[in-house]
Amino acid sequence: IQLTQSPSSLSASVGDRVTITCRASQGINNYLAWYQQKPGKAPKLLIYFASTLQSGVPSRFSGSGSGTDFTLSISSLQPEDFATYYCKQLNGYPITFGQGTRLEIK
Amino acid sequence: EVQLVESGGDLVQPGGSLRLSCAASGFTFSDHHMDWVRQAPGKGLEWVARVRTKVRSYSTEYAASVKDRFTVSRDDSKNSLYLQMNSLKTEDTGLYFCARDNNKYSHDYWGQGTLVTVSS
Numbered sequence: 001i002q003l004t005q006s007p008s009s010l011s012a013s014v015g016d017r018v019t020i021t022c023r024a025s026q027g028i029n030n031y032l033a034w035y036q037q038k039p040g041k042a043p044k045l046l047i048y049f050a051s052t053l054q055s056g057v058p059s060r061f062s063g064s065g066s067g068t069d070f071t072l073s074i075s076s077l078q079p080e081d082f083a084t085y086y087c088k089q090l091n092g093y094p095i096t097f098g099q100g101t102r103l104e105i106k
Numbered sequence: 107e108v109q110l111v112e113s114g115g116d117l118v119q120p121g122g123s124l125r126l127s128c129a130a131s132g133f134t135f136s137d138h139h140m141d142w143v144r145q146a147p148g149k150g151l152e153w154v155a156r157v158r159t160k161v162r163s164y165s166t167e168y169a170a171s172v173k174d175r176f177t178v179s180r181d182d183s184k185n186s187l188y189l190q191m192n193s194l195k196t197e198d199t200g201l202y203f204c205a206r207d208n209n210k211y212s213h214d215y216w217g218q219g220t221l222v223t224v225s226s
Binding site: 031033035037041042043044045048049052054086088090091093094095096097098099100 | 141143150151152153156167168169170203208210211212213214216217218219
């Protein structure tokens with residue numbers, strides 16, 4: 001199952017609302033997760049089951065979608081949100097990640 | 107506190123072998139499927155392998171790129187996860203993370219990674 005994220009990179013300002021999309025090549029039963037990764041660090045789980053917020057993750061992060069089309073939204077960007085974001089499916093093997101979306105400060 | 111600590115990464119020549127370890131603490135290791143995920147320098151995340159729990163017969167899954175070369179295993183008595191890597195290729199170079207499956211189709215804890223460099 002291929003996951004295609006868009007955009008590949010994004011420039012935004014603190015306080016902006018941003019949306020990242022992830023499209024699967026076939027239905028994945030909402031077994032989709034979103035991760036944030038900062039340089040030199042391990043990925044951090046943000047959202048699982050497409051829309052469930054992981055404990056401890058700020059509520060400005062939200063996920064939505066079903067079937068093959070999913071989105072990650074950040075309602076009001078904070079300085080610590082500038083990072084790379086990945087979607088990942090665990091509906092079938094091999095487990096696959098999107099190619100990543102690099103969120104940069106404008 | 108949940109902790110995953112990888113070790114074993116090194117510089118190795120093409121065709122060589124390496125064994126990675128991941129020491130787990132702070133949770134009931136035997137209750138969780140475990141995965142290896144890697145990241146080539148400057149690239150995205152790539153899932154490598156999974157080993158399931160004893161209830162699922164310690165069954166395994168592999169990415170096509172490593173199948174028949176890598177072997178994932180676990181020792182629940184030692185709270186440890188392993189990745190035996192044989193016939194290494196330059197494209198296996200990267201940071202290798204171990205990650206815990208949270209039984210909710212996602213990985214909630216990750217180690218800091220161990221660096222594998224395959225080069226002559």
